[in-house]
Amino acid sequence: MKTTRRDLLGVMAATMAAPALTVGAASSQQRARASEEAQRPDGANTVAILNDTHIAEGHADDHVHPRNLRLAIDGILALTPRPAAVVINGDLAMSVGTPGDYRRFRELIEPLRRELPLHLTLGNHDTREEFLRAFPELTSASQLREHRHTGILDLPHVRLALLDSLKETPAAPGRLGADQIRWMLEQADAVGQNKPFVCISHHNPRVGGDAVHFPGGIEDTEAFWPELVARPQCKAFFHGHVHDWTLGMHTGIHVVNTMASAMVADTRLSTNGWTLARFAPEGVELEIHTYQADHAWNGERKWLFWRQPRV
Numbered sequence: 520m521k522t523t524r525r526d527l528l529g530v531m532a533a534t535m536a537a538p539a540l541t542v543g544a545a546s547s548q549q550r551a552r553a554s555e556e557a558q559r560p561d562g563a564n565t566v567a568i569l570n571d572t573h574i575a576e577g578h579a580d581d582h583v584h585p586r587n588l589r590l591a592i593d594g595i596l597a598l599t600p601r602p603a604a605v606v607i608n609g610d611l612a613m614s615v616g617t618p619g620d621y622r623r624f625r626e627l628i629e630p631l632r633r634e635l636p637l638h639l640t641l642g643n644h645d646t647r648e649e650f651l652r653a654f655p656e657l658t659s660a661s662q663l664r665e666h667r668h669t670g671i672l673d674l675p676h677v678r679l680a681l682l683d684s685l686k687e688t689p690a691a692p693g694r695l696g697a698d699q700i701r702w703m704l705e706q707a708d709a710v711g712q713n714k715p716f717v718c719i720s721h722h723n724p725r726v727g728g729d730a731v732h733f734p735g736g737i738e739d740t741e742a743f744w745p746e747l748v749a750r751p752q753c754k755a756f757f758h759g760h761v762h763d764w765t766l767g768m769h770t771g772i773h774v775v776n777t778m779a780s781a782m783v784a785d786t787r788l789s790t791n792g793w794t795l796a797r798f799a800p801e802g803v804e805l806e807i808h809t810y811q812a813d814h815a816w817n818g819e820r821k822w823l824f825w826r827q828p829r830v
């Protein structure tokens with residue numbers, strides 16, 4: 520892959536749009552190295568992220584939700600190189616996570632599961648018990664007193680902690696809970712300060728991004744955010760749930776709101792699709808794939824540079 524003018528503009532736009540990026544801003548040398556690392560030909564540091572697929576048992580084959588999910592799967596499987604893994608980040612089911620919804624979802628994602636490591640998280644339109652019944656072979660990375668479906672994805676340049684923020688179906692707010700927070704911080708501590716650590720949950724933290732979405736976000740954000748800030752290896756928090764694509768930052772940590780696979784509030788302002796994240800030691804490059812091929816965001820790339828450890 521060559522560096523195109525759009526890539527350079529993307530770097531410039533990201534730097535200009537967020538003055539906070541000057542905290543730990545990367546030198547041009549670091550940028551060049553990061554770009555090289557992210558474009559390693561083997562895809563070992565690349566993850567495809569979808570969220571809010573909202574699949575229902577009763578959807579006809581040509582309904583837009585299953586159609587969008589199939590488009591994402593086709594797009595991901597056509598990538599060269601293939602990503603190391605795919606994360607579908609919650610609200611897998613349409614409304615209240617019925618057995619039929621998960622049966623349908625399972626059928627739809629089968630072509631993807633056959634080809635690539637696939638990780639699923641839960642959102643407020645999922646039902647944990649029904650999800651676990653539908654996917655009995657999926658194990659959780661944590662063993663908490665109250666079961667949570669979590670995952671750890673270790674790539675050469677990043678450790679991703681996949682969190683379970685489902686509190687109550689289908690009420691909007693999410694929660695991690697003290698046990699899961701402790702587990703998450705243990706996962707961050709285990710990598711030490713030299714490997715970037717990134718959290719992914721369906722729900723948004725109540726920091727960064729647009730405060731209008733905070734009431735529906737993770738209600739115990741205050742219990743863990745300062746702990747993430749205190750650990751320099753914690754670089755970013757990815758979430759869905761908001762059904763839009765926006766970038767935020769709070770206390771040096773990026774808050775990445777990835778676009779939904781199904782439904783947006785206003786099609787004039789946003790759209791549906793999925794996100795490719797290429798991790799490098801110094802940051803991540805995001806590449807947007809919209810289902811509407813001629814959408815202005817399709818193919819857009821953004822570079823986010825990690826905050827640097829204090830010395």
Ligand SMILES: [Zn+2]
Nearest residue numbers: 571610760762
């Ligand atoms: Zn949703």
